[in-house]
Amino acid sequence: MTASFFRIALILGLLSAIGPFAIDMYLPALPSIGQDLHADNSVTQLTLLAFFISFALAQLVYGPLSDMWGRKLPLYLGIGLFALASIGCAFATDIETLIAFRFVQGIGGAAGMVIPRAIVRDMHTGVQAARLMSLLMLVFSISPILAPLTGSAVIELSGWRGVFWAVTGAAVIGLVLLSTQLEETRPGEERNGSGLGSAMKAYRLLLADRNFLTLTFIGGLGISSFLVYLANSPFVLIQHYGLTPTEYSFAFSINAVSFFAVSQATGWLGERFGLVRVMRIAVSAFALAMIVMAVVMASGFNQLPVMATFLFIGYGFLGLVIPTSAVLALEDHGAIAGTASSLMGTLHFVIAAVAMVISSLFFDGTAVPMAAGIALCAFSAFVLTQATIGRRTAVAAAE
Helix, strand or coil, rough: CCCCHHHHHHHHHHHHHHHHHHHHCCHHHHHHHHHHCCCCCHHHCHHHHHHCCCCCCCHHHHHHHHHHHHHHHHHHHHHHHHHHHHHHCCCCHHHHHHHHHHHHHHHHHHHHHHHHHHHHHHHHHHHHHHHHHHHHHHHCCCCHHHHHHHHHHHHHHHHCCCHHHHHHHHHHHHHHHHHHCCCCCCCCCHCCCCCHHHHHHHHHHHHHHHHHHHHHHHHHHHHHHHHHHHHHHHHHHHHHHHHHHHHHHHHHHHHHHHHHHHCCCCHHHHHHHHHHHHHHHHHHHHHHHHHHHHHHHHHHCCCHHHHHHHHHHHHHHHHHHHHHHHHHHHHCCCCHHHHHHHHHHHHHHHHHHHHHHHHHHHCCCCCHHHHHHHHHHHHHHHHHHHHHHHHHHHHHHHC
């Protein structure tokens, strides 16, 4: 791989991580935010849910805009809005104001989630796209590894408001990299004919594409399993298991290490065995690990090391599921890659938001409901894969 290949992966990964950085970095602060703003746990979790809702819905806009205007201009607009909203969060004096600015922050951050995937599709397809996507995810995975640790340090020095000043700085760095290091990958001649009408037509085409929807839902269920953990883990690990915010940050980071380390094998495995087979086997192993975890914990073996071991194994296999499902879903839609990436991202986070709401209804402060929610997401992904992708692979092998 050339130096340019790695440079593009680094820039796209950092742009993609800006939005999630605003989630992961402030996770250790959730309990203290609730105490400072006099809000209970369920209301404090709305600051997370508000971000996810706007983050999901805004992606529907950025994709068509990037097909119409090119990739860079919508990135400027989104990251700029994210920076302004982050400043608003830093000055919030009540939970309602914080929720409102988190909603706006999600609108801005969505640009960094959608458009880098479209840029990958602009540049590559097949195994090369999988390699670039996995490298992008390697950089992207810095967020859940370093962000909680950085957040803990910032909280110790300047309280939870310092977290939002830090993510403002990250957005400014993203804008500088965007303006100086990234070339436009959708030239003007490819934008001809792109408009609101063509966007609606593209969405109708995608919603009628069973292969695209299946792969998107498989990836979305995988992401949902992680976000159920993300939403509940601060309360489970800090309040139930008694970890400090710094200890929680280390525990949270371990899963991200597993995820990104295994994801780097995506290109090699895809070239050797085919992306569809890699995804099918990875989904099966992911589901098995999470289901066994839930059963073991429900049986009374619910100590933190038990849960951490199963999560480490399961999220490692998830590191193969996410890039392969995304590359395969976008494979046939290069002409509308931005719109396809938008719909994929929105569906991912809508599925995740539903999963988070359902899991919150059963949350009792212990780890068992969280483990059950994670396992349900993984099992649903397995069933969908076996009913569609698995069957298609078996037919292809027979032929």
